Amino acid sequence: MTKLPRWADVVLVPLICLIIAFAFSAILIAAIGQSPAHAIWIMIDGSLGSTYGLGYTLYFATNFIFTGLAVSIAFQASLFNIGGEGQATLGGLGTALACLLIPWPHWSLALMASILASAAFGAAWALLPAWLQARRGSHIVITTMMFNFIAYALMNYVLVNILRPQGSMDPATARFPVTVNLPKLGDILGVVGIPFSSKNPANISFLIAIALAFAVWVLLWHTRLGYALRAFGKQEKAAIYAGIDPVRITIYALLLSGGISGLMAINAVQGAAHRLVLNSVEGAGFIGIAVALMGRNHPFGIVLASLLFGFLYQGGTQLALGTTIPREVITVLQALVILFTGALPYMVQRPLEALFARLARKEAA
């Protein structure tokens, strides 16, 4: 049983998976009669070539950091929360209510309220699936999936029947007051003298997401709750021997996960759209799965993977604008990343293990 060195497992395996996913996507682009090299150039130029594009990249990445951390914290407890989409949708409702109901004098107060409200709404949407998993053994994957659909129906109802301003046909809320608009990343960087475009949606939420990633790392590896959560995720029976309450840990893990998913709304709803629309999450909840897998469930890896996916999303938009390649190429790439890192890791690991074993033998000889 030759095990991979840690660095290979952490860096090499995801990297190879990524290369394979890119290769398949390149084949697809070539198959539809386009040049993969040209496509990648447009993606790089459009997402990293200017601070305008970079701002979009960071904006998307911010969403993915939130949803990726949410998926990973549940993964650490061996729970697969695929309800990030619904939890973030409800988080949007929390943010919208916080921004619309109270006339905040300053954005910072609004942000505080919005953080609390979005996290609380997101966590609340995870509570019932969490309780059903912990107490009734209902499979969390199925219940959270069902809750995604229920969230969509609920949001549809709320927007159409309750929050839609009179006379509007759009299933969306009114615009938030300008006072609650969050500072743009460009403005913040301008203060410290770094020129950065403000004509993109990147905002202070990016910094909050980075801080949150650090906080999750501290939580998982430096607190009692994190310790209990990881122990429970590794060996449930052993955790019970140690006196870790399985019901409580399951519920805590999923509340944290749902709350972090909900936080995505401060970026997408308060920071960018300035109103709540029907599909405010736009699939970021699912991309969180890819990001968590790619980032090996570690906050640092998740930030890196989010930046990568932010690049892919912004790049994909540019593709659609600059070429006839549809932006859904990115969905394919995302699917392949999930497939190879999440479902087929052994396909990469086994040959690598064999390779390392051979190298070790050669060294010994």
Added chain:
Amino acid sequence: MAQATTGGRQATAAPLSPYAIELKGISKSFGPVRANRDINIAVPRGTIHGIIGENGAGKSTLMSILYGFYRADAGTILINGHETAIPDSQSAIRAGIGMVFQHFKLVQNFTVLENVILGAEDGALLNTSLARARKVLGELSREYDLDVDPDALVEDLSVGHQQRVEILKALYRQADILILDEPTGVLTPEEADHLFRILQGLKDQGKTVILITHKLREIMAVTDNVSVMRRGTMVGTVKTSQTSPEALAELMVGRKVLLEVEKKPAAPGRLVLDVRDLRVKDDAGVERLKGISLSIRAGEILGIAGVAGNGQSELLEALGGIADATGHVVMNGVELPLAGRRNNGQTRRAAGISHVPEDRQSLGLIMDFTAWENIGFGYHNAPEYQRNALLMNNAALRADTERKMATFDVRPPIPTLAAKSFSGGNQQKIVVAREIERNPDLLLVGQPTRGVDIGAIEFIHKQILGLRDAGKAILLVSVELDEIMGLADRILVMFDGRIMGERDPEKTNERELGLLMAGITETKGA
């Protein structure tokens, strides 16, 4: 295995060879672990052949090779004198080999009949298969005293009956050679005796039986010949009638078994633990612990002897806060909660109870965690491992781990190594270090030396005795009688969820304890 024939049954006409099975030069490695080394064995037809050895001696690996689960790295298999390749279970079945695994391979929500025909159906439709199986099963049941209701769901059957289904499965496939892997581990003594009668019946019908076990008593009771394995090698085959349990034990362990541990007489002090009428039900609602009462004083070791599965695990789980129970448990004069939220491992540790669980790999350690994380396992809330109200002090935990690793001679002494990377003995030392160093008022210990090498056994025994001499109370559960006799100051024997009696280790012997473990109480002084 050059010109091997796959499967093919040769047992019908006059056989050429007197041996049902011959294994020649079988070797098998798993990575660096050499599970079987150049094994040679010949099993005469129509006999019951025992294979005995300690846990991890390679018995199960050898039988898995014979049943096509693993492929041997080297060596040949001869069935009835013919060289036979067994690349998969299908080939083993064709060669007339049937296997009863330690953990039954039955489909729980199928009927007995469905389980029996699975994989041995007569055609694409089930009707004919089921009808024939019903008839054959009736005949087999009568012939071998294997009474099972063919229409019962397996999940409704007792363990003993489930085992009979496994035997019927093999016989339905017309097995001539039946291998049983540790068949009595889960059986009550009555069920075990019934099993032995069945095996005798099979032998009388000309079948060959291989019995794998680590229990000397069974070997002596039913086998004709016995082969002894030690650390992956076959150390000898003898006629059972010409050997003794002592001689076999010596072969198994590889030296004179001297489990006499030097110990001072106990000096029991105040009452530490008092248990009254403790009862535990399993998930299916069956009572596994049927009213246990016992007490332990400071400075003594109370040993619980018994065949595995007679309630010892449930006793440890109830006392350790893992399982819910009813009754009364008073620790240092304070009644402990036995159910509900307050019944958990944390409140038990707070009450001064440490617990070395029976199964270190599934309970005692998180195998993927580092050694230092495991030293904090169960004590992760302890004040000395906290930096402040929010954060843990991982540095303190690491330093503590280094100290404990040195005291308990854990090798290699690397706190950042994952638990799974240590050997069984060193894993156990990590658990024992963690629990004993807490200096508990009461230590619960289950199977402290299971799968542990001899050197570590002695070390762990000394640690347990040291804790006793420091005036602590210890509850020791072990299926190894030698261990109980050597360590305990008083012995309680458990059978079927009850305590059969108490014995003084100085004034009892293995025979007396063995009878109690089998549920037989002798009328004394009659």
Added chain:
Amino acid sequence: MELASFLQILDSTVRLATPLLFACIAGLYSERSGVFDIGLEGKMLVAAFAAASASYATGNVWIGTAAGIGAALLFAAIHGLASITFRGNQLISGVAINFLASGLTVVLGSTWFKLGGQTPALTDGARFADITLPFARPATESLSGVGFVSGFYSHVISGHSILVYVALLLVPATWWLLYRTRFGLRLRAVGENPAAVDTAGVSVVALRYSAVAITGLLCGLAGAYMSMGLSAGFLREMTAGRGYIALAALIFAKWRPWYALAACMLFGLLDAVAIRFQNIDIGLLVIPVQFTQALPYILTVIILAGFVGKAIPPRAGGEPYVKER
């Protein structure tokens, strides 16, 4: 409610339940063998696309059907590879397959047809024709003035495409296969305890692959019906969560074929009602259409919660099989 609209609702119930039934029974085979499949949605979607594309190109509905089945089988093979051969996470593999289908259909569709991801509308020979059963009135005939029995026969029983009847026949066929044949016995066993099957000398891998292949085949039919029966062409994301509803129906049915039929009909009815009526006024309160749409999911959560009869999945479901002693 007048008879005509009642019959119309029942008629669309049958039509809407058909893709659910195909997908639900598809999932039944896979999950009964111990392979969880949340990728039903993706397989349906890719099949719907392949079927409509091939049918548009050739003008032949059967070539379209074959292409749909082929595409779904290919996706099923990916799932099999991940779940069975490489012992990966079956849930994650399912998620990946759904995304793959979602992206691939649009990329290929908009490149081939330049219609933003949809196929051109299919003409008569390229889609399934409705079958009029003996003695039934043609489906095109007006509903006014018909009696219940004749109307029910002519419009609810008769007048559907061939795949509707295939789906209905699939239910007794699956029941028979599952409970009366050797294959069924082994299939049920491998989903409960693969070790029992393995030690009995039967290949776990082969059994699971055949189950996954049947799943692919049936998802192919579900997709073909979506784009060539229910609609006249492929639209992006046209399965619109039906794969998940089918999964919900499977849980609702506790992995049993006849119950699956009932569950799919119920969910089909809910869909038909939601399409026909927006908000339902029942006097005291108005049931919003969103509630009707969410009802299948809510019912599934209630079933999963175990308050109304516990849904126990096949015991070995989701676990890759690793040989051990």
